[in-house]
Amino acid sequence: MKEHCGVFGVVGEDATRLTYEGLKLLQHRGQESAGISWIERGSVVTKKGLGLVGEALDPKELRNAQMAIGHVRYSTTGSTTITEAQPLSNERISVSFNGTITNHFHFGEFATDTEFILNFLSKELEREGDLVRAAKSFMDVADGAYSLLILSDEELIAMRDPRGFRPLVVGEIDGSKVVSSEDSAIKQLGGKVIGSVHPGELVVIKEKGISRESVYNLPSATCAFEYIYFSRSDSVIDGISVYTSRVRLGELLAERHPAKGDIVVPVPDSSRPIALGFSRKSGIPLEEALVRTVSSKRSFIMPSNEKRNEVLKEKFGVVERAVSGKRVVLIDDSIVRGNTMKRLIASLRNGGATEIHVRIGSPMIRYPCYMGIDFPRRSELLANLGDIKRIASEVGADSVEYLETDEMERAIGRKNLCEACFSGVYPLKGKYDLSKLERVFSR
Ligand SMILES: O=P(O)(O)OC[C@H]1O[C@H](OP(=O)(O)OP(=O)(O)O)[C@H](O)[C@@H]1O
Numbered sequence: 290m291k292e293h294c295g296v297f298g299v300v301g302e303d304a305t306r307l308t309y310e311g312l313k314l315l316q317h318r319g320q321e322s323a324g325i326s327w328i329e330r331g332s333v334v335t336k337k338g339l340g341l342v343g344e345a346l347d348p349k350e351l352r353n354a355q356m357a358i359g360h361v362r363y364s365t366t367g368s369t370t371i372t373e374a375q376p377l378s379n380e381r382i383s384v385s386f387n388g389t390i391t392n393h394f395h396f397g398e399f400a401t402d403t404e405f406i407l408n409f410l411s412k413e414l415e416r417e418g419d420l421v422r423a424a425k426s427f428m429d430v431a432d433g434a435y436s437l438l439i440l441s442d443e444e445l446i447a448m449r450d451p452r453g454f455r456p457l458v459v460g461e462i463d464g465s466k467v468v469s470s471e472d473s474a475i476k477q478l479g480g481k482v483i484g485s486v487h488p489g490e491l492v493v494i495k496e497k498g499i500s501r502e503s504v505y506n507l508p509s510a511t512c513a514f515e516y517i518y519f520s521r522s523d524s525v526i527d528g529i530s531v532y533t534s535r536v537r538l539g540e541l542l543a544e545r546h547p548a549k550g551d552i553v554v555p556v557p558d559s560s561r562p563i564a565l566g567f568s569r570k571s572g573i574p575l576e577e578a579l580v581r582t583v584s585s586k587r588s589f590i591m592p593s594n595e596k597r598n599e600v601l602k603e604k605f606g607v608v609e610r611a612v613s614g615k616r617v618v619l620i621d622d623s624i625v626r627g628n629t630m631k632r633l634i635a636s637l638r639n640g641g642a643t644e645i646h647v648r649i650g651s652p653m654i655r656y657p658c659y660m661g662i663d664f665p666r667r668s669e670l671l672a673n674l675g676d677i678k679r680i681a682s683e684v685g686a687d688s689v690e691y692l693e694t695d696e697m698e699r700a701i702g703r704k705n706l707c708e709a710c711f712s713g714v715y716p717l718k719g720k721y722d723l724s725k726l727e728r729v730f731s732r
Pocket residue numbers: 290518556557558559560586587588589590621622623624625626627628629630
């Protein structure tokens with residue numbers, strides 16, 4: 290499974306530098322490439338590179354401007370190349386986007402869904418002579434997930450798809466107007482959060498002000514995985530704290546799926562608050578028995594299984610003193626392909642753990658995602674192997690239990706979530722044949 294991208298945009302003083310700083314704080318959303326577009330003498334200028342923000346962009350090559358947008362990429366279409374990196378621009382406009390356009394293949398052959406967006410918007414702009422109208426036409430035809438920024442020399446447009454699959458937030462930093470995938474980045478830069486871009490809303494940001502228009506008003510279906518894994522714990526999505534959701538996922542796990550153990554161990558990083566909740570509720574002490582290598586990346590969002598396993602090889606150390614002779618309750622936020630679990634259970638057994646009971650803070654992932662996360666095939670999902678006994682034997686655990694969907698909703702505190710990867714029910718506009726989507730999105 291690969292996940293999201295991060296977008297950040299600024300209108301006002303110091304736009305390029307603030308965008309660069311913002312991207313660093315969204316690094317957990319994409320590690321493949323980073324880029325920034327700004328407006329210089331009426332034209333779009335774009336710099337991008339492969340790798341983490343610090344590797345991809347040289348601050349000395351960035352020019353200060355009054356308007357800029359940026360991107361960190363976790364690809365769900367195409368490949369990890371500089372030409373496919375975002376922002377994707379021509380002289381007039383630049384786009385930076387988090388999501389997946391599920392129906393992009395209906396419109397022709399494109400290297401990525403982002404290329405389709407740029408192509409569509411450019412043609413509509415030519416036809417209509419107005420970028421806001423072009424953006425609305427895009428909303429009419431596009432299906433899937435998009436938290437999208439469009440930059441021109443006149444304005445920065447921010448829009449969120451009608452279901453609000455991915456987060457998007459507007460705020461202000463030192464008088465400059467900003468838009469970011471997550472509010473935590475705005476707060477950490479000393480700014481104040483104005484609020485979420487609502488699902489189906491189009492926001493136009495200019496130097497003189499922000500105007501907002503609700504273009505579609507449908508029931509939202511925000512990605513449950515943003516709360517479970519993707520977003521930073523210090524973010525708040527649509528008014529709900531990610532940290533609180535995660536602690537509650539752990540509390541509900543302890544209540545509904547208890548385990549007999551001597552210690553609770555989180556798989557760092559994203560399952561830490563879940564393990565804390567489990568430990569508090571069960572009374573079993575928490576031990577940080579897995580140490581995450583400082584320089585390690587997120588494994589799940591790497592672009593191939595080979596790269597995921599390369600990351601995992603270096604990612605964890607085991608504190609033998611903490612686990613030796615102990616019955617371990619091992620907590621993770623999710624099992625997708627099972628790469629992480631298989632490796633960790635072997636290491637914990639080597640470290641002397643006597644029993645390992647795995648408890649997962651989300652339901653079984655059985656269906657692919659085509660809305661911004663990259664696990665496009667049913668066959669790669671561990672949960673499709675069989676029941677929990679079969680899964681436990683595959684990963685080498687004494688037992689494995691997952692949260693049920695209703696328990697997850699209770700923990701997060703909202704029902705209007707996308708749960709397609711658990712249920713197979715896709716909150717999309719169109720009807721699709723799953724096998725066809727598997728072929729289109731497999732890379
Ligand atoms: O079953 P898998 O296919 O291995 O995927 C699931 C794992 O991947 C993610 O961690 P990741 O390493 O991406 O990042 P983290 O350090 O933020 O937890 C997630 O938190 C699980 O640990």
